[in-house]
Amino acid sequence: MNEPLIEIKDVTKSFGPVTAVDGVSFSIMEGDSLGLVGESGSGKTTLSRLILKLIEPDGGRISYSFEEKELRSKCQIVFQDPQTSLNPRIRVGEAIAEPARIHSRPPRVKELLEMVKLPAEYAKRYPHELSGGERQRIGIARALASNPSFLVLDEPVSSLDVTIQVEILNLLKELRQTLDLTYLFIAHDLSTIAYMCDIITVLRAGRIEEYGPKELILRRPKSAYTQLLLDSSPKF
Amino acid sequence: MQSEFGWIDWPKSFCYSFLMLDIKELSVSFGNFQAVKDVGFSLKRGETLGLLGESGSGKSTVALAIMRLISYPGKIISGKILLDGADLIKLGGEEMRKIRGAKISMIFQDPFSSLNPVFTVGEQIAEAFRYHQGLNRVEAWERSIEMLGTVQIRNPSARIHNYPHQFSGGMRQRVMIAMALACNPEFLIADEPTTALDVTVQAEILKLIADLQNKFKLGVLFITHNFAIIKQICDRVVVMRKGQVMEEGATLEVLNNSRNAYTKNLIESVKVLAGE
Ligand SMILES: Nc1ncnc2c1ncn2[C@@H]1O[C@H](COP(=O)(O)OP(=O)(O)OP(=O)(O)O)[C@@H](O)[C@H]1O
Ligand SMILES: Nc1ncnc2c1ncn2[C@@H]1O[C@H](COP(=O)(O)OP(=O)(O)OP(=O)(O)O)[C@@H](O)[C@H]1O
Ligand SMILES: [Mg+2]
Ligand SMILES: [Mg+2]
Numbered sequence: 191m192n193e194p195l196i197e198i199k200d201v202t203k204s205f206g207p208v209t210a211v212d213g214v215s216f217s218i219m220e221g222d223s224l225g226l227v228g229e230s231g232s233g234k235t236t237l238s239r240l241i242l243k244l245i246e247p248d249g250g251r252i253s254y255s256f257e258e259k260e261l262r263s264k265c266q267i268v269f270q271d272p273q274t275s276l277n278p279r280i281r282v283g284e285a286i287a288e289p290a291r292i293h294s295r296p297p298r299v300k301e302l303l304e305m306v307k308l309p310a311e312y313a314k315r316y317p318h319e320l321s322g323g324e325r326q327r328i329g330i331a332r333a334l335a336s337n338p339s340f341l342v343l344d345e346p347v348s349s350l351d352v353t354i355q356v357e358i359l360n361l362l363k364e365l366r367q368t369l370d371l372t373y374l375f376i377a378h379d380l381s382t383i384a385y386m387c388d389i390i391t392v393l394r395a396g397r398i399e400e401y402g403p404k405e406l407i408l409r410r411p412k413s414a415y416t417q418l419l420l421d422s423s424p425k426f
Numbered sequence: 427m428q429s430e431f432g433w434i435d436w437p438k439s440f441c442y443s444f445l446m447l448d449i450k451e452l453s454v455s456f457g458n459f460q461a462v463k464d465v466g467f468s469l470k471r472g473e474t475l476g477l478l479g480e481s482g483s484g485k486s487t488v489a490l491a492i493m494r495l496i497s498y499p500g501k502i503i504s505g506k507i508l509l510d511g512a513d514l515i516k517l518g519g520e521e522m523r524k525i526r527g528a529k530i531s532m533i534f535q536d537p538f539s540s541l542n543p544v545f546t547v548g549e550q551i552a553e554a555f556r557y558h559q560g561l562n563r564v565e566a567w568e569r570s571i572e573m574l575g576t577v578q579i580r581n582p583s584a585r586i587h588n589y590p591h592q593f594s595g596g597m598r599q600r601v602m603i604a605m606a607l608a609c610n611p612e613f614l615i616a617d618e619p620t621t622a623l624d625v626t627v628q629a630e631i632l633k634l635i636a637d638l639q640n641k642f643k644l645g646v647l648f649i650t651h652n653f654a655i656i657k658q659i660c661d662r663v664v665v666m667r668k669g670q671v672m673e674e675g676a677t678l679e680v681l682n683n684s685r686n687a688y689t690k691n692l693i694e695s696v697k698v699l700a701g702e
Binding site: 205207217227228229230231234235236257270271272319321322323327344345348349350351352353354356378379381382385418419 | 456479480481482486536555579584592593594595596597598618621622623624625626627652653687691692695696698699701
């Protein structure tokens with residue numbers, strides 16, 4: 191515990207004239223649940239793709255406490271947009287079984303579907319035969335299939351209804367405990383982040399606006415943007 | 427392409443007396459599975475109706491049925507969808523195509539699959555302005571840039587040349603909103619339109635919809651699981667579960683005094699997340 195699992199140093203990434211990530215440095219400690227918040231377009235998804243080496247940085251360095259060849263099995267992602275990550279011609283049961291098979295583990299389709307509260311018959315369905323929320327749950331099941339130790343969760347619950355949001359968040363919390371997982375949890379609302387994370391990073395226009403333990407950031411936000419997010423969190 | 431009442435500033439209460447959408451005993455099935463069962467509700471001109479309910483309860487299916495976009499093996503098996511008195515279910519493909527976009531437009535739940543990957547975002551928004559508002563190329567392009575700015579995309583005159591995959595998740599969702607509003611509809615269906623947006627941008631989008639509503643007496647069917655949004659913008663709510671309407675009523679009445687166990691459970695979950 192408390193060894194850095196991933197260290198990010200001065201990482202920069204531009205797409206043409208748009209600088210999506212602009213000199214970002216921080217560490218993800220083993221066992222942490224790190225929350226990444228920031229407005230739409232601030233570079234959250236780009237940063238997570240850099241961390242997973244799905245794209246290469248223009249500058250800076252990302253180092254891992256494990257061999258880089260282990261990256262594909264150790265690190266998994268739940269994509270923001272389930273539609274883009276699920277092949278429309280593959281039944282969801284296959285989609286869930288595939289990562290386990292690649293890492294030569296027995297697929298546990300039924301168990302995984304149960305974990306995300308879907309009936310076992312859903313394995314036979316194609317993605318277009320699911321509701322928006324159901325598709326997202328398939329994405330979560332698939333990410334869990336290869337027994338990863340690090341998970342990037344890119345807005346995994348924002349398209350789900352609240353009862354299931356809470357169920358899935360509780361499930362993710364539980365899994366983190368039992369499987370010793372490390373999370374990078376991306377969201378645009380602070381209540382979800384506060385519920386899930388110990389450390390919060392606030393990103394703005396590709397840069398870190400603030401970074402620190404949850405209690406501190408929630409109680410004494412330094413930036414006006416964080417304050418704004420806090421003020422507008424839904425209250426009952 | 428405004429409504430017959432759109433250009434007169436009727437008092438809101440008066441407009442409320444016009445039933446715009448009236449759904450009666452609507453049932454939709456996918457093969458053997460009945461996703462929507464005997465659903466009925468109505469909506470008045472200028473009104474915002476919230477459609478709430480657990481994942482898989484049939485909300486998007488109802489919305490797609492109104493648009494007549496249920497595709498095989500899905501089928502509307504019974505019911506009526508009256509829009510200004512005309513039953514949409516009885517319309518032919520061509521008639522329906524005219525209504526879609528002109529009278530009704532929809533912001534889809536899934537922004538990526540509903541944007542065309544081979545056209546720039548500018549081309550897609552401008553197309554809506556040209557086709558539905560009859561603007562010429564130059565006007566349509568200028569209005570598209572303006573609209574991108576309105577949905578809070580920074581540097582819109584440069585970003586308008588981007589393709590959808592060059593936009594972030596929330597930015598794509600905003601392009602969908604821009605396209606739906608460019609059609610200048612009388613009735614808007616918004617299926618979870620702000621799930622990928624942070625509260626600051628979300629507030630701007632809700633304001634934009636409210637403005638249009640005041641100006642054009644737009645009727646809005648707003649599908650969301652976000653109680654804060656429901657409270658803020660919906661006059662009434664319909665709660666669905668397992669394809670059926672569980673309850674319907676004035677927003678505050680349902681949120682504060684629901685006797686329905688399911689609705690109460692939904693509300694409790696929100697409180698858990700809000701840390702109460
Ligand atoms: N492949 C790409 N080509 C061009 N620009 C890109 C590409 N990917 C991302 N960008 C741009 O980089 C910026 C950051 O995008 P990113 O997807 O990281 O934002 P985000 O914080 O995840 O936003 P959201 O909350 O809306 O998902 C945006 O301006 C986006 O348009
Ligand atoms: N093409 C299809 N074929 C078979 N079943 C389908 C199809 N489309 C939807 N369904 C099923 O119909 C039910 C209702 O789906 P719908 O998309 O209307 O739900 P929803 O209320 O919008 O849920 P969410 O909040 O998750 O978007 C779900 O159980 C779904 O699996
Ligand atoms: Mg993103
Ligand atoms: Mg839906």
